Amino acid sequence: MTTSLTPDAATASLAGSAGARAVARATTGVADETTPDVEIVDVTKRFGAVTAVDRMRLSISRGEFYSLLGPSGCGKTTTLRMIAGFEQPTEGEIFLDGKPIAGIPPYRRNVNTVFQHYALFPHMDVARNVGYGLRQRKVAKVEEARRVGEALALVRLAGYERRRTWEMSGGQQQRVALARALVNHPTVLLLDEPLGALDLKLRKEMQLELKALQREVGITFVYVTHDQEEALTMSDVIVVMRDGRIQQQGDPTELYECPTNRFVADFLGSSNFIAATVEGVDASSRTATVRSDRGLVLRGTVTDPAAAIAAGDAVTVATRPERLEVRPDDGAAPGAAPGWTELAGRIRQGTYLGDHSEYRVVTDLAGELIVRRQNTVGAGSALGGGPGDPVVVRWHETANLILVG
Amino acid sequence: MATALTPTPARTGGGRAKSALLTGALLLPASIWYLFLLVLPMGFVVAFSFGEKARNGGYTPAFTLDNYGQVMKGADPFLESLKLATAGTFLTLLVAxxxxxxxxxxxxxxKGLFVLLLVIPFxxxxxxxxxxxxxxxxxGNLGGFIGGLLGDPNFRLLGTPGAILLGLVYGYLPLMIFPLYVTLERMDRSLIEASKDLGAGRWATFRQITLPIALPGLVTGSILVFIPMMGEYVIPQILGYGRTFLIGNALVLDFLEARNWPLGxxxxxVLIATMLITISVYVWFVNRGRQARGVGVLGARPP
Amino acid sequence: MADQDRDAFMARLARTKVNRRSFLAAAGLIGGGAALAACTGSTGGTQAPASAEPSAAPSTVASAAESTAPTAAASYAIEDELWMLNWSGYVDPGNMEAFKAEYGVKNFQYDIFANNEELLAKLAGGATGYDMSCPTAEFIPQMAEQGYIQKLDFSRIPNFQYIDKAVLSQKWDPNNEYHVPKDFGTTGILYRSKIVKEPITSWKEFYDLSTGKYSGKVVLVDSLGDVLAMPLKMLGFSINTIDQGELAQAQKLLTDLAPHILALDSDTYQDKLASEEAVLCLGWTGPLLALRQDPKTADTKYVVPSEGTMFWLDTWVMMADAPHPNATYAWFDYVERPAVQAKETEYTGYGTPNLEAKKLLSPDLLNDPSIFPPEDVMKNLEGADPTVTDNADRIAVWTAFKSSIGG
Structure with a gap:
């Protein structure tokens, strides 16, 4: 707590937890009248020389579906385990329901976890598994049976009480694990990549089911995943993490449409990146004009509201492949309409992917660009031709995202 | 599927025969071993037990139940051994x-270092x-030291039941530790976290999760320890100063001294039967309620 | 302190020949003493290679040596091998080397057994190729009956004449057909004279002190025949009795003794004496030399009780299918040469029945009544009768006694 405090953090710690919450809310920009369920205030976790979580600050609102998204080793699971109580923060403080939880063991926290490999107790049947938490609280037998029945009905496993867990399918085991956690009515439900072990089709089904379930029970979910699609499907808020730090957080649309840095733009979906230098900035519209290293001039939106940029700054322009259009080069002179960029190039590789096709096009001014084209009329909408064929690529300036750093 | 299989019955049959052959080949060494070193000798022992002692010792074929009658009259060594093995197994478990x-x-x-340290003495x-x-x-050492503290010059540790139990625990500890260690080691650590996550404290978790899951190892270890302890007589002889008359002593006496093979x-x-019964009761006891849910110790296990 | 204890302990173990009634040996835990007595020097294995001998001269030297030896063995062709199955460390290696040199025997194999039961098991298991062995006498009838050993031609063992008639014509070989006596020993009383000041000369005194002043400091060897000898001799009966009335009286004495017993121990009773945990012991002479050599336990005394006691005799026997009978006879005769036998006695520390050899012994050894009891005690000694060892009534007395000591 004493070293390397940012001014904000210093203020927060001086102002106490209420102040800290206010600061946290202001930075996340989430408008919520109630007390956040979980607040992580300047939390750092070190394992020896490795810093797993680095001065993290996050406020998780009541009743929302949060995803912690990032590659392995980004600190998302460590964060989850600190909320659950399996790890203690090296620095900083975590508040659960407004109360600091440092030193409170996992079994006294009103938080439940769905583990990656379910962690169902092999020596207990489904009902005993689900009722485990209730029994620890000395809930009466009749009451236990009633609530277990309810929880199983909730996950569509009514009637499976006496089944052996290890005889069930992965999806069913997953639901047992969910029921076992939900039956305790936790303040927050933590989910540690719970769908990782399922096959793709089942995973997609479960994603929707989980989201629906979360709506139904209204409990705050904190969901750890490295799968961007999973995060986009289910989350109210996605928190992208890398190397122990939060890169960006927001709702799925915001994150996809408006990534604030290159990592987020690349990790969530894919992007074409063009290195450039700022030529002019329009502060009011937060747009900028930049020139690429090869002389291509582009105009685009500066995505990071906190970024202060000026002429001469090095930036990266990101464009989503589906925002680019491609057509065979008909020999007509490239006469671009206002706001549009049009470049001639040659196909290096074309890949038919069923619902869409993907082309790698080499251009003189922007290097290699990935273009995605929806196959709206089936294979007929494919370009035809092959490597080396001349094409024209064009896109509108609204597709240009100017990223700092 | 059915149509695909019908045209090739010969190949399927051949494959099955081949696999049966392989199974046989794999089991052959063990089968021979068990046949000649366990089943056959056991058969002799059972057959002898109904015979009569030959004039100069040994065995003459006969059919009599007298030997069993005599065994039943002198049950003391069995009880002594049973007491010792039960107490020894329980203590070994407590330590292990x-x-x-x-x-x-x-x-x-x-971990590796500790396991090594555990094994080296053996x-x-x-x-x-x-x-x-x-x-x-x-x-000269511990016995005298404690005697000195107590002010009793005649105090001794050796030649007491305590010394025997100590020797038993020491001698058989690894047989108990390793099965336990293996089951605990194999246990998914997230089960313990799950239990704590669901509101169970340290002790509650140990009692409800760790112990039941370690139970197969515990039962295996107990059986591994109990059986040799039942027949044990070297440790009681050395550390117990030969003051106990156990079933092992009785067998040595019958076979070597009395040369009464049928009685021995x-x-x-009876010793084998006693052990089988004790172990069965024990396994039944720990399995109560578990078998019904298909998670019995010696029953089906998760794949 | 602890180190010295341990060293002394190991040294005693190493020097003590495995007891004929060793509990541990019976349990198969001491492989011919190899586990514990690994440093006795002559334990098992093959002898030193022939190249170590100065000149392995065949027939010429043999006949030259023969002229000095009072034997007619040379009229037979001595084979150049000799295979022996014996207790560990029970023959002077020097004598073996000298024999090899004298008779041109190239390979004198010394294989070991831990106890008589093991010897029988080895033979029953088909161990062949051995010329001779060394069982305790009471096993002779059984070995003869089962055809393991052959009758000896005593005309080929002239030195047999030196054997004391007192040990011959016993129940195990009434007509003296099968064996040449090797060593004998007695079952008697060991005690620490530093502590036990009372003179002990009889079983009666031993018994009274055991049940009285030295209660709880008494160790007995864990051996039916030896322990039973005490009450029976006190009562004036034969140690081999199977009379139920006599046995009942003996049982009464033993039952009264039981609560005073510290240990039944055939393997380490010497250590209990050494540590003074026990001061009275019914045991054998085996560990006596070692105890006396240690200044701390030099006060240990051995008494052959005046009422008489049991004696044991280890014997040379020839296997029925001995491949090298001539060399075997040569050895039997050689080892009974007084000078050779005297060296054997110095080596083993056990009493020799060879009267001429006794004359060559050092006075220390010769005048030790624990090794060579006086004439009047000698005549009260009794050998074990092999036909009564499995007597059910005797077994019952023993079982009752052991059970009454209590853990």
Whole structure:
């Protein structure tokens, strides 16, 4: 707590937890009248020389579906385990329901976890598994049976009480694990990549089911995943993490449409990146004009509201492949309409992917660009031709995202 | 599927025969071993137990139940051995369980070192190790020291039931630790976290999760320890000063001294039966309620 | 302190020949003493290679040596091999080397057994190729009956004449057909005279002190025949009795003794004496030399009780299918040469029945009544009768006694 405090953090710690919450809310920009369920205030976790979580600050609102998204080793699971109580923060403080939880063991926290490999107790049947938490609280037998029945009905496993867990399918085991956690009515439900072990089709089904379930029970979910699609499907808020730090957080649309840095733009979906230098900035519209290293001039939106940029700054322009259009080069002179960029190039590789096709096009001014084209009329909408064929690529300036750093 | 299979019955049959052959080949050495070193000798023992002692000792074929009648009249050595083996198994379990738990969950990267330290003494002959306790517990050392504290010059540790139990626990500890260690080691650590996550404290978790899951190892270890303890007579002889008359002593006396093979055989049969019954009762006891849910110790296990 | 204890302990173990009634040996735990007595020097294995001998001269030297030896063995062709199955460390290696040199025997194999039961088991298991062995006498009838050993031609063992008639014509070989006596010993009383000041000369005194002043400091060897000898001789009966009335009286004495017993121990009773945990012991002479050599336990005394006691005799026997009978006869005769036998006695520390050899012994050894009891005690000694060892009534007395000591 004493070293390397940012001014904000210093203020927060001086102002106490209420102040800290206010600061946290202001930075996340989430408008919520109630007390956040979980607040992580300047939390750092070190394992020896490795810093797993680095001065993290996050406020998780009541009743929302949060995803912690990032590659392995980004600190998302460590964060989850600190909320659950399996790890203690090296620095900083975590508040659960407004109360600091440092030193409170996992079994006294009103938080439940769905583990990656379910962690169902092999020596207990489904009902005993689900009722485990209730029994620890000395809930009466009749009451236990009633609530277990309810929880199983909730996950569509009514009637499976006496089944052996290890005889069930992965999806069913997953639901047992969910029921076992939900039956305790936790303040927050933590989910540690719970769908990782399922096959793709089942995973997609479960994603929707989980989201629906979360709506139904209204409990705050904190969901750890490295799968961007999973995060986009289910989350109210996605928190992208890398190397122990939060890169960006927001709702799925915001994150996809408006990534604030290159990592987020690349990790969530894919992007074409063009290195450039700022030529002019329009502060009011937060747009900028930049020139690429090869002389291509582009105009685009500066995505990071906190970024202060000026002429001469090095930036990266990101464009989503589906925002680019491609057509065979008909020999007509490239006469671009206002706001549009049009470049001639040659196909290096074309890949038919069923619902869409993907082309790698080499251009003189922007290097290699990935273009995605929806196959709206089936294979007929494919370009035809092959490597080396001349094409024209064009896109509108609204597709240009100017990223700092 | 059915149509695909019908045209090739010969190949399927051939494959099956081949696999049966392989199964047979794999089981052959063990089968021969068991046949000649277990089944056959056991058969002899059972057959002898109904015979009569030959004039100069040994065995003459006959059919009589007299031997069993005699065994029943002198049940004391059986009870002595049963008492000793039960107490010894229980004590060994008490020592082994925390140690195995520590090794499996808390030893970390030093696990290998600890296991090695545990095993090293067993590279020495069993006899030397048992004799070593004579020195450690003797009057020159621990026994005399405690005697000095108590102010009793005649105090001794050796030649007491305590010394025997100590020797038993020491001698058979690894047989108990390793099955326990293996089950605990194999146990999914997230089960413990799940239990705590669901509101169970340390002890509640140990009782409800760790212990039941370690139960197969515990039962295996107990059986591995109990059986040799039942037949044990070297440790009672050395550390117990030969003051107890156990079933092992009785067998030696019958076979070597009395040369009454039929009586000795009858005792051996009763000993084996005693152990089988005790173990069955024990397994039944720990399995109560578990079998119904298909998670019995010696029943089906998760795939 | 502990180190010295341990060293002394190991030294005693190493020097003590495995007891004929060793509990541990019976349990198969001491492989011919190899486990514990590994440093006795002559334990098992093959002898030193022939190249170590100065000149392995065949027939010429043999006949030259023969002229000095009072034997007619040379009229037979001595084979150049000799295979022996014996207790560990029970023959002077020097004598073996000298024999090899004299008779041109190239390979004198010394294989070991831990106890008589093991010897029988080895033979029953088909161990062949051995010329001779060394069982305790009471096993002779059984070995003869089962055809393991052959009758001896005593005309080829002239030195047999030196054997004391007192040990011959016993129940185990009434007509003296099968064996040449090797060593004998007695079952008697060991005690620490530093502590036990009372003179002990009889079983009666031993018994009274055991049940009285030295209660709880008494160790007995764990051997039916030896322990039973005490009450029976006290009562004036034969140690081999199977009379139920006599046995009942003996049982009464033993039952009264039981609560005073510290240990039944055939293997380490010497250590209990050494540590003074026990001061009275019914045991054998085996560990006596070692105890006396240690200044701390030099006060240990051995008494052959005046009422008489049991004696044991180890014997040379020839296997029925001995491949080298001539060399075997040569050895039997050689080893009974007084000078050779005297060296054997110095080596083993056990009493020799060879009267001429006794004359060559050092006075220390010769005048030790624990090794060579006086004439009047000698005549009260009794050998074990092999036909009564499995007597059910005797077994019952023993079982009752052991059970009454209590853990």
């Amino acid at each position: 369980l925390p140690l195995a738990y520590f090794l499996a969950t808390r030893a970390g990267s030093r 590279w020495t002959s069993f006899l030397i190790r048992t004799y070593s306790w004579l020195i450690v517990l003797g009057r 055989s009858a005792k051996a049969v």
